[in-house]
Amino acid sequence: MTFVAAARGASPPGERFEDDRPLDQAGWDEVQRVAGDLLPLAAAELRYCSPTPRSRATGDALGYAPLVQLALRDCDMGRWRGLTMGEAMAREPQAVDSWLADPRSAPHGGECLLAFISRVGGWLDTRPADDGGRIVAVAEPSVIRAALVYVLKAPPATYWNLDVRPLSTTTVTGRTGRWNLRFDGVRAQSSRT
Numbered sequence: 082m083t084f085v086a087a088a089r090g091a092s093p094p095g096e097r098f099e100d101d102r103p104l105d106q107a108g109w110d111e112v113q114r115v116a117g118d119l120l121p122l123a124a125a126e127l128r129y130c131s132p133t134p135r136s137r138a139t140g141d142a143l144g145y146a147p148l149v150q151l152a153l154r155d156c157d158m159g160r161w162r163g164l165t166m167g168e169a170m171a172r173e174p175q176a177v178d179s180w181l182a183d184p185r186s187a188p189h190g191g192e193c194l195l196a197f198i199s200r201v202g203g204w205l206d207t208r209p210a211d212d213g214g215r216i217v218a219v220a221e222p223s224v225i226r227a228a229l230v231y232v233l234k235a236p237p238a239t240y241w242n243l244d245v246r247p248l249s250t251t252t253v254t255g256r257t258g259r260w261n262l263r264f265d266g267v268r269a270q271s272s273r274t
Contacts, residue, residue, distance in 0.1 A: 082216040087135040098158035103134040125215040140219040152204035159191030184237035202231030206257040232260035
């Protein structure tokens, strides 16, 4: 399964929790620049996306015609929905500190980090695997970070140390309970002398 991070919908300082804004012009421009590289993923037998406008628009612009998966929605941020991290910190500094420190904490009234990671991982475990078919999923970077924590069986706090850039790809292979992270790169060419 290859995850494609949705193109951006706002500049990083303007990123908001559960942001439903569409792609901005910079996001559209980025999609156009990388479309040639990501277009081959449209051949995947199964194509999914997060329900956000950015994820759907990214998938459609790349020719994937993805099926929306509610399990790939962003973390439910409760009363912090639509706020930036700075705005949440200004309003409820102790609650934000608690949320960042404890993966079981949900002081915003929404979903805790541990439940978010489990939800995304549960979806991943229900995908067909090892049958030779390719799967692509366009998702928000936060969803991909949650999937990676699940795949690696890493402590939930690892989530905060993963940086998933817009339009980057991340591939996981394997099956339920035994996932692997695969790094693809440029193959070294043999030199002839």
